[in-house]
Amino acid sequence: MDVLSDGIVHSDRLSKIFKVGFWGRRVTAVDGVSLEVRRGEVFGFLGPNGAGKTTTIKMLMGLIYPSGGTATLFGRPIGDPSGKAKVGFLPESPYFYDYLTSREFLRFYGHLFGLVGSVLDKRIDELLELVRMTHARDLQLRKFSKGMLQRIGIAQALINDPELVILDEPMSGLDPIGRKEVRDLILRLKESGKTVMFSSHILHDAELLCDRVAMIMKGRLVACGHVSELIAGDTTHEVEMVIDRLLPEALERIKPLAGRIVLQGERIMVVLSSQQAVDQALDVIRSAKAKLVALTPHKASLEDLFIRKATGAQQPVEAQV
Amino acid sequence: MKVLSIAFNTFRENLRDKLLYNLLIFALLMIGSSLVLMRLTLGEFHRLILDIGLGSINFFGVLIAIFVGIGLVSKEIEKKTIYTIVSKPVARYQFLLGKYLGLSLTLVINTAIMAAGLLAVLYFQDVPIHAVLFKALGMIVLEFMVVTAVALLFSTFSSATLSAIFTLAMYVIGHLTTDLKAFGQKMEGVGRSVLEGMYYLLPNLDRFNLKGNVTHQLDVPVGDLLMIAAYGMAYTAFLLMLASVIFQRRDFR
Numbered sequence: 278m279d280v281l282s283d284g285i286v287h288s289d290r291l292s293k294i295f296k297v298g299f300w301g302r303r304v305t306a307v308d309g310v311s312l313e314v315r316r317g318e319v320f321g322f323l324g325p326n327g328a329g330k331t332t333t334i335k336m337l338m339g340l341i342y343p344s345g346g347t348a349t350l351f352g353r354p355i356g357d358p359s360g361k362a363k364v365g366f367l368p369e370s371p372y373f374y375d376y377l378t379s380r381e382f383l384r385f386y387g388h389l390f391g392l393v394g395s396v397l398d399k400r401i402d403e404l405l406e407l408v409r410m411t412h413a414r415d416l417q418l419r420k421f422s423k424g425m426l427q428r429i430g431i432a433q434a435l436i437n438d439p440e441l442v443i444l445d446e447p448m449s450g451l452d453p454i455g456r457k458e459v460r461d462l463i464l465r466l467k468e469s470g471k472t473v474m475f476s477s478h479i480l481h482d483a484e485l486l487c488d489r490v491a492m493i494m495k496g497r498l499v500a501c502g503h504v505s506e507l508i509a510g511d512t513t514h515e516v517e518m519v520i521d522r523l524l525p526e527a528l529e530r531i532k533p534l535a536g537r538i539v540l541q542g543e544r545i546m547v548v549l550s551s552q553q554a555v556d557q558a559l560d561v562i563r564s565a566k567a568k569l570v571a572l573t574p575h576k577a578s579l580e581d582l583f584i585r586k587a588t589g590a591q592q593p594v595e596a597q598v
Numbered sequence: 599m600k601v602l603s604i605a606f607n608t609f610r611e612n613l614r615d616k617l618l619y620n621l622l623i624f625a626l627l628m629i630g631s632s633l634v635l636m637r638l639t640l641g642e643f644h645r646l647i648l649d650i651g652l653g654s655i656n657f658f659g660v661l662i663a664i665f666v667g668i669g670l671v672s673k674e675i676e677k678k679t680i681y682t683i684v685s686k687p688v689a690r691y692q693f694l695l696g697k698y699l700g701l702s703l704t705l706v707i708n709t710a711i712m713a714a715g716l717l718a719v720l721y722f723q724d725v726p727i728h729a730v731l732f733k734a735l736g737m738i739v740l741e742f743m744v745v746t747a748v749a750l751l752f753s754t755f756s757s758a759t760l761s762a763i764f765t766l767a768m769y770v771i772g773h774l775t776t777d778l779k780a781f782g783q784k785m786e787g788v789g790r791s792v793l794e795g796m797y798y799l800l801p802n803l804d805r806f807n808l809k810g811n812v813t814h815q816l817d818v819p820v821g822d823l824l825m826i827a828a829y830g831m832a833y834t835a836f837l838l839m840l841a842s843v844i845f846q847r848r849d850f851r
């Protein structure tokens with residue numbers, strides 16, 4: 278694999294088999310994952326719960342050893358300290374030393390990178406500012422809400438001013454405001470030239486943020502590439518129509534045209550999948566003197582792709598490396 | 599630097615552990631109880647106070663070493679706090695060493711507090727204080743260091759409960775190794791080899807026990823002390839290296 282490209286995370290057929298239980302039953306958590314994260318991008322690592330995202334990330338961070346395959350960070354084999362020195366990591370639903378205050382907590386992690394004194398103090402103040410936790414700088418972590426913990430966890434991941442930030446489910450368990458805050462933070466990191474890789478099972482967040490994504494299911498990559506390309510290959514040209522005061526006999530005429538019909542009292546929502554069907558439906562509405570309330574093209578999203586991949590044949594796809 | 603930060607953080611964590619204070623208070627109560635002893639057995643009185651005092655320090659120190667020691671690593675894995683440390687440029691052995699040194703610092707300070715309690719009791723009861731008492735205290739600390747390393751070793755690959763059982767067993771057997779050898783010499787063949795093997799492999803914790811010297815006011819030459827210290831340190835180093843090798847191969851899952 279080409280180390281000179283701007284890929285800073287490379288994995289080559291990475292696999293992990295866990296032995297569980299007394300009899301050592303083998304569970305394949307990750308199965309031949311090859312992917313690349315490029316400099317400066319926001320990379321989404323997506324998949325349903327239990328797909329193998331955390332396991333893959335833990336292998337990249339040297340917390341567990343692969344059963345097969347290899348991976349590098351900044352061209353260094355995983356686990357190598359010089360690679361780790363340029364990475365910041367936020368684990369999934371993190372637990373921290375809850376007897377420490379925000380500042381003690383960040384100071385401790387700073388020391389692990391050899392940062393000391395006023396340089397470290399300045400860095401801590403900046404980070405508390407960045408994640409908007411300055412007000413809680415002398416508060417013990419045990420008194421933090423989930424959102425605050427997530428933010429101080431991100432600050433911890435940034436203490437060494439890393440080039441690459443890896444976040445495992447940074448938005449799960451947060452309320453909408455908390456999620457937006459994390460999203461904004463990721464965008465700010467990207468603006469300041471950092472590379473961000475994050476995992477999520479929430480596709481909407483990924484769609485808003487990512488340059489490229491990889492989708493993993495049952496341990497295998499099922500899609501990998503630019504968000505726009507992945508969606509473009511998946512267009513459905515569906516149109517959603519909302520109609521009021523539609524008489525029953527008019528409804529009968531629309532029914533054969535529609536892919537799906539939802540009745541909400543007086544209001545009817547119809548999904549149409551071709552331009553021709555839309556035209557015919559509009560004719561019916563006009564002649565029946567019904568009222569057209571809304572007409573919206575149904576935008577293709579990662580979710581459509583995701584559901585198609587999940588229901589369709591589980592063919593693994595070669596990663597776009 | 600990294601090791602010291604982890605050590606200091608561990609020390610700080612120990613200080614927030616209620617178990618530590620409970621054990622310390624019990625130890626001080628035990629030591630202090632000699633204050634209300636009646637001088638019934640006049641000749642034995644001094645020996646009794648020293649025996650109770652050193653015995654309490656030893657007993658409670660070992661309890662701290664074991665019950666805080668077994669949690670040192672397993673708690674970090676269970677609570678996943680280790681994820682944020684091992685993902686930083688910190689080698690796994692550095693993490694272990696830091697945890698070890700942190701608890702050692704806690705033990706040294708605890709022993710100093712308990713020793714201060716004992717000295718106060720001795721002073722109020724007009725018991726003469728000899729240099730050998732301090733030598734004995736030093737050897738007690740050394741024993742704690744070995745026991746902590748045993749607890750740490752077990753906790754790198756087994757659960758907290760199992761580690762406690764293993765470490766307690768090791769502690770008890772460690773005080774019986776001389777008997778093991780003597781027993782083995784009465785046996786033949788395999789049994790003899792097994793018992794002699796255990797004698798050489800397990801820590802001989804009785805070596806650190808100078809209580810008899812203190813109660814009988816028998817001084818210990820510095821040369822002997824150095825030998826015991828060298829033995830303790832070498833054994834500890836061996837345990838820590840073994841723990842590092844096991845820890846290095848472990849998956850944190």
Ligand SMILES: Nc1ncnc2c1ncn2[C@@H]1O[C@H](COP(=O)(O)OP(=O)(O)O)[C@@H](O)[C@H]1O
Nearest residue numbers: 295297304306325326327328329330331332851
């Ligand atoms: N420590 C473990 N022991 C055994 N199986 C595990 C372990 N961790 C994860 N798994 C299994 O591996 C698969 C992937 O899990 P994980 O990587 O946590 O998924 P995700 O992060 O995508 O939700 C799951 O089927 C899970 O049951």
Ligand SMILES: [Mg+2]
Nearest residue numbers: 330331369446
């Ligand atoms: Mg996960």
